[in-house]
Amino acid sequence: MTLVAGIDSSTQSCKVVIRDAETGALVREGRAAHPAGTEVAPAAWWQALQEAASAAGGLADVAAVSVAAQQHGMVALDVDGRVIRPALLWNDTRSAQAATDLITEFGAAELAQRTGCVPVASFTITKLRWLRDAEPANAAEVAAVALPHDWLSWRLRGFGPADESPLGADLAELTTDRSDASGTGYWSPTDGEYDRELLVAALGHDAILPRVLAPEESAGTGVDGGLIGPDTVIGAGAGDNAGAALGLGATAGDVVVSIGTSGTVFAVTPAVVRDSSGTVAGFASADGAFLPLIATLNAARILDAVAALLGVDHTELGRLALEAPAGARGLVLQPYFEGERTPNRPDATATLFGMTLESTTREGLARAAIEGLLCGLADGLEAVLAQGVTAERVLLIGGAAQNPAVQVIAREVFDVPVVVPAPGEYVADGAAVQAAWALSGTRPSWAAVGAGDGADQADAVDADASGIAREQYAARA
């Protein structure tokens, strides 16, 4: 049996799946936690990747591996391949003013035309502008800029600082893929080239950028003495959302809603989307097409926070929520705990509206938390559909999607049929698909995603429930 490995280095953890290259059957898996925070030393990702790989039984017997990872993170490298400062992550909002400045300098429509995106604090380009203005000495040292998956793939191939790696710091060997490049804010999804004028405008000088690989292209192999050997092929890698689309086998009519650390709504489309309002990002997919996407800064951690406040676990939070009626008797949580990206309100904080003696109960707060989470994503779904995307079904994934209450309330809130795939790590699965593709040259046709336990929830929706939560949420916008 030929084995391939898929890695998902996401915000809160690193997940590794090892699958049969022929059938896609899951053979082994492992995971390891990442540090909390919106800036993280990439060494922590590398350590977690090694721990997750070890927990999955190691990578010595896999023929190919590919890395998907959280998008946008700014990995700034000096001429010796050393990380200059901890990476600012997609959910760090300190570069919000930098985003505003870049929009003022170039214009939203121009930036959308050139890169498919209007910059927000999440995007790499704004972090580079922040670095230029806030840490000029560090900015001056930047020889290369990589994304999380780029840097991890480079390390897997045996590159890195001379005293940490067998092949040393060859920055020209950095690689990325279309999907992750499209999240930088200085790459064009139409001509597939970097827009170096924008990079220089942000950082203040040019820098080495990873070579952009085609979806099926290999980044190279491992190395003697490395975590993977010289016979193991490494795929191009991907941004995590593009990886999930690949892992799900998302096709026309599918819209993916992912509820992890970020909340995202995205689809695979044949043409690039350019939204000069900045709400929908015109990303590229991991299979040669495009991936219009909205993202929220607040998602699963809304439920983590409210569960902690109530002193319950996720299961009890869900049970409480389903004890309250749709609309939570008027209680509305606007869940902007970390600021918010969609809508673009980086300085916002969370607000609880409609507190009365009747509505302010444990059940009501649990229900308002889930409704607030899902109403924000339903607004994002509307924005994606307004770009011409067709939705025949929503595929609901991510850690919080496994909560039965989230599944039930999603069917109340979304105006599109909701399918809950069987629990799984679809980002890592997409990376495994890509690894098998790089190994054989042919995209594997593993079994398409099946409906999971949530499939039987479809008839649980109270037909009268669907509008009240969204009406109340919209009234508080």
Ligand SMILES: Nc1ncnc2c1ncn2[C@@H]1O[C@H](COP(=O)(O)OP(=O)(O)O)[C@@H](O)[C@H]1O
């Ligand atoms: N049953 C559940 N109900 C609600 N939230 C959950 C549940 N299981 C996991 N989570 C939350 O999902 C998040 C992890 O989801 P995941 O998709 O792995 O995140 P990421 O990929 O962003 O690291 C955590 O915040 C975790 O607390």
Ligand SMILES: O=C(CO)[C@@H](O)[C@H](O)COP(=O)(O)O
């Ligand atoms: O910023 C985005 C997409 O633009 C986020 O989706 C990040 O890619 C983080 O992903 P998760 O850790 O939540 O999976």
